[in-house]
Amino acid sequence: MRIAVTGSIATDHLMTFPGRFTDHLVPGELSNVSLSFLADTLEVRRGGAAANIAYGLGQLGLSPVLVGAVGPDFADYQVHLKEHGVDTDSVHVSPTAQTARFVCTTDRAQNQIATFYAGAMAEARTLALAPVAERLGGLDLVLISPNDPEAMVRHTEECRRLGIPFAADPSQQLARLDPQAVRTLVDGADRLFTNAYESVLVRESTGWTSGQILDRVGSWVTTLGADGVRIERAGEPAVTVPATRVREAADPTGVGDAFRAGFLAGLAADLPEPTAARLGCVLAGLALEAPGPQEYVLDRTTVTARLVEGYGEPAAAALVPFLEAAL
Template structure:
């Protein structure tokens, strides 16, 4: 299965605040917030939604094609991705701009406040997906909004199945853009908050969204994931318990990679979601979105512990080569 993952490529600056954001907020002063949080740790890591998903797919034995825009500082990151099995031949590299920056502060309750600087990502709208050939699935992840619309339009014109993953960009998209990105998607990915925001921004009810997409996958954090299709009962898959929580950044990207890797192997939704949850927890226990340790044996142990030996036995052969 040839999968293109379009979207952001970024450098993550991950800061840790030892207190609670909520302790610093005054209910009667929320209209004039001016705060500074003293972080006691900073990690600089590779990131970006599309790069994270592509990296996870490659670690699970697929050969994803990364499609996005990066900057003049991309050389080391490009080599890292290539060495780990990601096809980076169709990444546009800017002549003048730096790779996007994601600056995120996480408090002791795993709440996050983040800022994203687009940088070279603004040039993603110049990418012609047709130049990369044909695909069995195109993931349209958060990116320059014009690029997201261009890639979605390409998929509709060519009849290519696509997965809509607007996530962070929902906050800046108007109703028509949200509808255009979602309508006709084979898969729609959101978290619980984004699901509510999507219905508000699109003006569609949840039932109307389900009538327009094939499968709506909503991650629920520690509660797992719910998978819905129009006219069918919802499928809920529990999360894999974490031994410790290191950093939530990139956990959703890890789930998407695992879920899509399962679908690429023609697994049923439940098994694909279980692999997604296992990889998500692996990411959660590591600092950084691509630095997590991974092995087929470890994934099988997690899956067996959370979902039973039958689940592990069914997915075992496909994970035997993961290292």
């Protein structure tokens, strides 16, 4: 299965604050917030939603195609992605703008305050999918992950025109997308990915009920943090897959991206959605234990052990043929 992942490619500047943000929010003064948090640590990591997802897919042997825009500072990052099985030949390099930056502070309760600078990502709106499909002899799925808003709409409309199945992952950009753009991204998606809060935003932005959204997508996959993931299809009972146990949380950045990689890899192997979700939850747990979104490393022994621990021997056995081929 040939998957193209469109979206952000960024450098993450990740800081930790030893207290809780909520302890410094004064009731009645939230319209005049002026806060500065002294961070204990700073880690500079490779990130960006599309690159994070492609990294996970690459580790699972899928050779995903990354489609996005970066700056001339991308050379080392590109080598890293290629070494982890990612096709970067469709990444556009801006001659002037720098690669996007994600600056995020995480408190001890795993709450985050972040700022994203688009940089070269704004040039993603100029990219077309047709040359990518032509270069590869076709695409089986395009994931539309957070990106320049115009690029997200363009890629979605191009998928419809070319007859390529697409998955919608509007995520952080729901705050920037107008209602019609959100409807465009969602309507006809093979899969819709949100977290619990984003699921509310999608309903509010589109003006559609949950039932109306389900009538427009193949399935709706909602990540629920420590409660796992919920999978919904029109006319069918919702299925909830619990999360796996986490040894010690290091950094929540990119955890949802790791889930998407595992889930899509499972679908690419023609596994049922709940089975694919279990693989996604294992990757999410491993990513949460790592100090950055592309720092976790997959091996068959660890992944199998986490599957057995979280879901039992039969559930792990369903993934053994895939794991043997991928890892």
